[in-house]
Amino acid sequence: MVEKRGTDGSDNTSASDETDEGRLDRLEARRQRLDADLLVHRKVVPEASSNKEAAQGYALAVKLSSEFIAGVIVGALLGYLFDQFLGTSPWGLIVFLLLGFCAGVLNVLRSTGAVAQSTPAGRSQTGADAEDDGK
Numbered sequence: 001m002v003e004k005r006g007t008d009g010s011d012n013t014s015a016s017d018e019t020d021e022g023r024l025d026r027l028e029a030r031r032q033r034l035d036a037d038l039l040v041h042r043k044v045v046p047e048a049s050s051n052k053e054a055a056q057g058y059a060l061a062v063k064l065s066s067e068f069i070a071g072v073i074v075g076a077l078l079g080y081l082f083d084q085f086l087g088t089s090p091w092g093l094i095v096f097l098l099l100g101f102c103a104g105v106l107n108v109l110r111s112t113g114a115v116a117q118s119t120p121a122g123r124s125q126t127g128a129d130a131e132d133d134g135k
Contacts, residue, residue: 063111064108064111064112067104067107067108067111068104068105068107068108069104070104070107071100071101071102071103071104071105071106071107072097072100072101072104073100074100074103075096075097075098075099075100075101075103075104076093076096076097076100078096078100079092079093079094079095079096079097079100080092080093080096082096
């Protein structure tokens with residue numbers, strides 16, 4: 001049979017049981033103190049602001065994905081129509097699909113601000129940009 005021994009290797013099991021129970025109680029008390037400290041030190045975010053941020057993130061994701069998909073679909077439709085009128089199937093679809101993909105990527109980059117908005121050639125720049133160009 002397996003003998004139950006204390007932590008020090010002795011045969012004193014009653015002291016060992018009390019020690020284990022005391023150890024478990026101290027461990028539980030320490031865990032509760034740490035949980036309370038974590039609640040104090042953790043940054044408590046109000047639920048309303050976190051929901052608002054999540055909604056803004058979803059809105060941006062939908063906007064960017066719809067701009068990309070729209071570019072690809074418009075390119076594919078133009079390519080299909082080009083092929084139907086000129087009988088160049090499937091080359092028009094392939095070329096315009098790739099152009100639509102590029103246009104979709106460019107739209108996404110413009111929306112995120114990674115690429116500067118282009119200004120038409122006939123329009124003049126205003127503000128600080130016009131002053132910088134003159135120097």
